[in-house]
Structure formats: structure tokens, C-alpha cells
Amino acid sequence: MTAPLLKISGLNAGYGAVPILSDVNLTIQEREIVALVGSNGAGKTTLLRAVSRIIPATGLLEFAGTDLLPLSPEEAFARGIVQVPEGRQLFGRMTVEENLLMGCRLRRDPGGVRKSFEWVYRLFPILAERRRQLAGNMSGGEQQMCAMARALMAAPRLLIIDEMSLGLAPVIVDQLLVVLNDVRAQGMTILLVEQDVFAAFAVADRAYVMETGRIVREGNVTELSKDPAVRDAYLGSD
């Protein structure tokens, strides 16, 4: 097996003196789509903050064989760890295009940036139509598309998406799931955090289930969907 793109082992993290994550183990291979699911307050966003180096952590955290722990959020971003944050956090008073330009601000390959623009506008034609509109004036679904496009403009190696489907109509969520497959086809790797386990399992190869700061289950999504504990807690009964 090839070395994982992201390797997390025995990771602990929290806020100040308050521990949240304990002994988290998670790996992602290049070009995988991995889902991290769990209920409110389980610690999913906290784990993403640790990976993006926003909060301190101890344990092992490696990206493409490099130790991430000493890096700042900017350094992690520069290496290709790019987040679509919970709540999108667009620059609402900037246009769609200005938001996308923020995503590629560190790139020094104008030809590549031009290709990325063409690609994200092909993925999200509505953003091409609205490129001169203020991001804050768009619908929730369009804003999520803009947040994803902004992240893709950074040419991420690992795209991390926190609660992509939150508050969106199922038809929009389906469109976004299709886009994730296109993103993977471009050679990118995706870590998808979702409370909507159905949506996450529809697109992911493997998943991890987190409860109170610990990983309690992991496996490929077909196996996990059959796991009675996962079904009861996250997929409802049918």
C-alpha cells in the first residue's frame, strides 16, 4: 500500500485546558473520499481545526510524509490543505469572482490559475453567470458552490469540507455530490464532514464515526451501512 496522504495517529486536541479529541486515528489515501460523521458536538470540526493547524494538538499528524504539527494554518494551506468551512464564511461584500481570487492568492502559476477558473465555472455554471454579483446576495446553495469553488481555486491536495449539505435542498446536495466525484477525478483527495450520513455515504469510499471526541467505528461505507449501531444512530430504521 502506498503511504497515506494524511496520517493521524494518537491525536489529542482541545480548546485551552479543555480536552475534546482523544487518541484519534485516521488515515486518508491519495484520491480517496473519506467521510467523518457523528452527532452535534462530537468533535468533527475540532478535528478539522487540528488538521488545518488552527488549534494546538499532540500526537502524530502527517501530510504526504511531512510533520504538520509545527506548521501554521498558512503553511498548511500552502501545502495544499484547504478547507471549506462550516457556514461557508464567504466574503459577502465581495463578488463571486473576487472570492475565487482569494482562493488562488498564493498561486504563482497564471496558466494553471486560468485553467482552474475555467474548470470551476464549468463545474458550477451558475457561478459563471453570477461572477459579478455580491456573494452575500446569493442563495444558500449558490454560496456553498462559491465556497467550494474558492477552495478549489487553491488547487488543494486535500479538500476538507465541513457540513457541505447543511440547510440545502436535497436536489442541490445531489448536485454537489456529483461535483465531488469530478473533483476526485482531477486527482484531489477529499475529507467530508457531514451530519447527513446518507449524503456522505453516497459519495465516500470509507467513513469514520466520531462520538465525544473519539473514533468509534471505521470502515468502507457499504460495511458501515450494515452495522446495526451505525444504522440505529445515524441512518434511522427502515
Ligand SMILES: Nc1ncnc2c1ncn2[C@@H]1O[C@H](COP(=O)(O)OP(=O)(O)OP(=O)(O)O)[C@@H](O)[C@H]1O
Ligand atoms: N472555540 C471553542 N471553544 C471551546 N469549546 C469549543 C469550541 N468549539 C467547539 N467547542 C466544543 O468542542 C466540542 C466539539 O465541538 P465541534 O464543533 O468540534 O463538534 P462537531 O462534531 O463539529 O459538531 P457539529 O455537528 O454541531 O458541527 C463541543 O463540546 C463544543 O462545545
Ligand SMILES: [Mg+2]
Ligand atoms: Mg462541526
